[in-house]
Structures are given as structure tokens and as C-alpha cells.
Amino acid sequence: MTTTRFAPSPTGYIHVGNLRTALMNYLIARKAGGIFILRIDDTDPERSKEEYVDAIKQDLEWLGLNWDRVERQSERLDRYAEAADKLREIGRFYEAFETPTELDLKRKKQLNMGKPPVYDRAALNLPDAEKEALRAERGNGVWRFKLNHERIEWTDGILGDISIDAASVSDPVLIRGDGQVLYTIASVVDDTEMGVTDVVRGSDHVTNTATQIQIIDALGGQCPNFAHHSLLTGPQGEALSKRLGTLALRDLREQGVQPMALLSLMARLGSSDPVELRADMAELVDGFDLSRFGAAPTKFDVQDLFPLTAKHLQSLTLSEVSDAVADAGVPPELAEPFWAMARKNITTLADLKGWWELCQDGAEPLIDDEDRDFVSEAMALLPEGPFDGETWGDWTKAVKEVTGRKGKGLFMPLRKALTGMERGPEMATLLPLLQVIRARN
Numbered sequence: 256m257t258t259t260r261f262a263p264s265p266t267g268y269i270h271v272g273n274l275r276t277a278l279m280n281y282l283i284a285r286k287a288g289g290i291f292i293l294r295i296d297d298t299d300p301e302r303s304k305e306e307y308v309d310a311i312k313q314d315l316e317w318l319g320l321n322w323d324r325v326e327r328q329s330e331r332l333d334r335y336a337e338a339a340d341k342l343r344e345i346g347r348f349y350e351a352f353e354t355p356t357e358l359d360l361k362r363k364k365q366l367n368m369g370k371p372p373v374y375d376r377a378a379l380n381l382p383d384a385e386k387e388a389l390r391a392e393r394g395n396g397v398w399r400f401k402l403n404h405e406r407i408e409w410t411d412g413i414l415g416d417i418s419i420d421a422a423s424v425s426d427p428v429l430i431r432g433d434g435q436v437l438y439t440i441a442s443v444v445d446d447t448e449m450g451v452t453d454v455v456r457g458s459d460h461v462t463n464t465a466t467q468i469q470i471i472d473a474l475g476g477q478c479p480n481f482a483h484h485s486l487l488t489g490p491q492g493e494a495l496s497k498r499l500g501t502l503a504l505r506d507l508r509e510q511g512v513q514p515m516a517l518l519s520l521m522a523r524l525g526s527s528d529p530v531e532l533r534a535d536m537a538e539l540v541d542g543f544d545l546s547r548f549g550a551a552p553t554k555f556d557v558q559d560l561f562p563l564t565a566k567h568l569q570s571l572t573l574s575e576v577s578d579a580v581a582d583a584g585v586p587p588e589l590a591e592p593f594w595a596m597a598r599k600n601i602t603t604l605a606d607l608k609g610w611w612e613l614c615q616d617g618a619e620p621l622i623d624d625e626d627r628d629f630v631s632e633a634m635a636l637l638p639e640g641p642f643d644g645e646t647w648g649d650w651t652k653a654v655k656e657v658t659g660r661k662g663k664g665l666f667m668p669l670r671k672a673l674t675g676m677e678r679g680p681e682m683a684t685l686l687p688l689l690q691v692i693r694a695r696n
């Protein structure tokens with residue numbers, strides 16, 4: 256059964272970069288009728304916070320990315336300890352005692368000599384007595400996985416054939432000196448035991464994948480299909496990593512971005528498929544194809560979310576936005592005509608308020624000097640209420656007959672006088688909502 260997982264660390268809010276990972280894994284599972292697991296990677300007790308676990312769930316729920324079950328790494332520590340024991344037994348695990356400063360020095364020396372900064376395995380052959388002495392002096396060491404120095408190869412779902420020389424990679428630390436299990440082994444144990452068949456994650460994990468393939472092999476597990484998506488950059492190709500903090504999903508929600516807009520963009524950005532607004536999740540699932548994604552860095556511009564949001568809002572019926580319409584202050588009896596007027600003239604739902612204010616309070620009229628007489632003449636011709644969808648047409652027809660003006664010369668001064676703006680909703684739908692004018696009649 257196709258099984259995927261989204262595995263955030265609850266050390267912060269999730270952002271557009273995380274969403275891309277989540278969405279790809281979600282869509283693969285749903286397209287195959289499989290299972291999508293939300294896995295909380297919380298082996299770091301200091302940095303993991305319950306508030307972030309809740310926030311991650313809220314953000315995914317907001318987007319409709321429903322998971323089939325939740326797994327928490329902090330509840331599976333005994334499984335990781337077992338795996339560690341097994342690696343010890345088969346001679347693929349060794350304790351190392353270098354301090355961070357010592358490691359740093361080694362790296363610098365290697366770099367100075369033009370060599371890649373790969374851990375030199377100095378601890379591999381330490382005699383037991385020396386280990387004892389180091390342990391007494393420095394406390395427990397870290398545990399490193401001993402890589403087999405051979406090429407590690409896989410066919411990546413996005414990057415194609417990958418081949419990495421294990422000798423160019425440091426033996427990864429899987430357990431810290433304080434006993435904390437690190438992601439590299441926890442993830443392998445989970446993926447294997449939970450039957451994860453497909454792992455999509457960012458290309459910053461490619462080297463991890465190489466080492467994890469060897470760990471999976473050593474533990475006798477089955478390797479999932481791996482795919483690594485490109486990382487997002489800003490609109491000019493600039494690194495986004497520092498700005499991702501400001502692109503948290505909850506900030507976008509705050510700014511009025513609609514879920515379907517965000518999903519439509521993130522599910523296709525960086526693929527050869529066009530980014531278009533999709534009607535619903537089913538449509539996204541249907542058209543999703545991992546092999547259409549490219550390896551090149553993917554440009555992301557937060558501004559692209561707003562036209563998609565506007566387009567999505569246009570497609571909604573009153574019942575889907577009735578709360579927002581009421582929140583803007585619109586009385587229930589005017590909700591329907593108000594939404595019909597406003598829907599094509601908003602970027603986010605927050606804009607409804609401004610349109611209702613215009614309806615309610617009117618606007619500072621914008622009248623050019625040469626139109627002054629014309630506007631007064633026209634105002635005198637405004638028919639008696641109640642206003643309806645015909646009023647604008649009847650009125651402007653009458654104004655045309657009396658003044659001889661037509662086209663833009665007729666409509667624009669009236670629009671500007673009534674709304675204070677040169678552009679906006681269709682006047683026929685707006686006029687019946689203008690409370691000031693209604694009241695005058």
C-alpha cells in the first residue's frame with residue numbers, strides 16, 4: 256500500500272517550503288488511494304514544543320491536508336535504541352569522543368590541504384582502555400554509523416539517477432553524547448517499520464538519503480522510493496532560507512490568502528504543468544505527477560498568491576463567504592446583492608469592509624471642474640427609489656437624453672462622483688447598495 260509521510264520537526268511554524276514537501280507526499284498518497292502519515296519529529300526535547308505540534312495540525316487542517324494517523328518520534332525511543340543495538344552488534348556503530356572544536360580544527364586542516372572535510376574515523380580503532388579514559392574525562396561519546404565505502408546509488412523520483420561516493424561523506428552521528436537520538440536513524444526506523452513506500456523531501460536531504468540507504472540496508476529494511484524536490488528561492492532567485500520565517504502558513508492565512516490559491520500554486524510550482532487555480536483538492540490530486548518536477552531551484556513569489564486568491568473568491572457563492580460578509584457589517588437582507596457586487600472587486604475577504612463602508616457612508620465625490628454642472632444635472636435626474644438592478648440603466652439613459660453625453664464621458668463622471676474612484680464594481684450592481692443615495696430618495 257502506498258504510504259507517505261510528512262515529518263516536520265515541531266520547532267517552529269511551517270512555511271511555504273514545508274508545505275511543498277507536505278503537499279507532494281499528500282498528493283502521492285491520495286492519488287494512489289494510500290496512507291498519509293503525519294509524523295512529528297520530536298526527538299529534540301529542548302527545541303520541540305507542543306504549541307508547534309498544535310500549530311502544524313491547524314495549518315494542515317486549514318489547507319485540508321488530512322492525515323490518516325499521527326506518529327510521534329518521542330514515543331518510539333525504545334525502537335531507536337533497539338536499532339542502535341543492532342548496529343552495534345553488527346559492527347557498524349562506533350563511539351567517538353572528539354569535541355566540536357577538535358572536529359572543527361580537523362575540518363580546517365583538511366580544507367587547507369585541499370581535501371574534502373570528511374571525518375577521519377580516528378575513533379574507529381580506539382583501544383577500549385583509551386575509550387574508557389576519554390569517557391571518564393569527557394562523558395559519553397557520540398555514536399557514528401560506519402559507512403561502507405562504496406558508491407550509493409538510487410533512482411530519484413525527481414533528480415533521476417544518483418550516485419554518491421560514501422567515502423566523500425562523514426560517518427553520520429546517530430546518537431549524541433547526551434543520549435539524544437538523531438533524526439537520521441529515527442527516520443530510518445520509522446520509514447521501515449511504518450511501511451513508508453515513498454519519501455519526498457527537499458534536496459538538502461540528498462546526502463542524508465545516501466547514508467540512510469546504507470542504514471536501512473544494515474538494519475535489513477526495505478528502501479522506500481526517494482525523491483528530492485528543489486528548494487524555493489525568492490522571485491529573483493535569491494536564497495529564501497532567511498525569509499522563510501516570514502512565509503509561515505499562518506501569516507499567509509492572516510493576510511487573507513485562500514487555501515485553494517496556496518495549494519494550486521504549491522502543487523505545480525517547479526513542474527512543467529502550468530500554475531492555474533484548481534477548483535478543489537480532487538482536481539489537484541488528479542493532475543499531480545511527480546515526474547514533471549524539475550531539479551532547478553524554484554522561484555516563489557508570495558505576490559502570486561493574491562491573484563489566485565482573488566480568482567478563487569470570485570468563484571464562491573454567498574453561502575461560502577456569508578461569515579465574512581456579515582463580519583464586514585453587511586446586514587443579512589443586503590448580503591446577496593452586496594456579494595454579487597463585491598466578489599469581482601476584492602483581492603482578499605478583508606477588502607469587503609472597504610466596499611461596505613463605501614455603500615454605507617458614500618465616498619468623497621471626485622468631480623472634475625468641467626463635469627460639475629453635468630453631475631448636478633444628472634443627480635437631479637436620479638429616479639425615485641427603491642433602486643434595483645435596472646436603476647442605473649434607466650438613469651443613465653435619461654441623463655444621456657437630457658445632456659447629450661454618452662459613453663465614457665457620461666459614465667466616468669458619475670462613477671467618480673458616486674464612488675470617488677475611477678474603477679470599481681459595475682455601477683448597476685453598486686448603485687442599489689449605496690445607502691446614502693437610497694436614503695436621499
Ligand code: GLU
Pocket residue numbers: 262263264296438442455456460
Ligand atoms: N524532520 C525532518 C525535517 O524536517 C524530516 C525530513 C524527512 O522528510 O525525512 O527535515
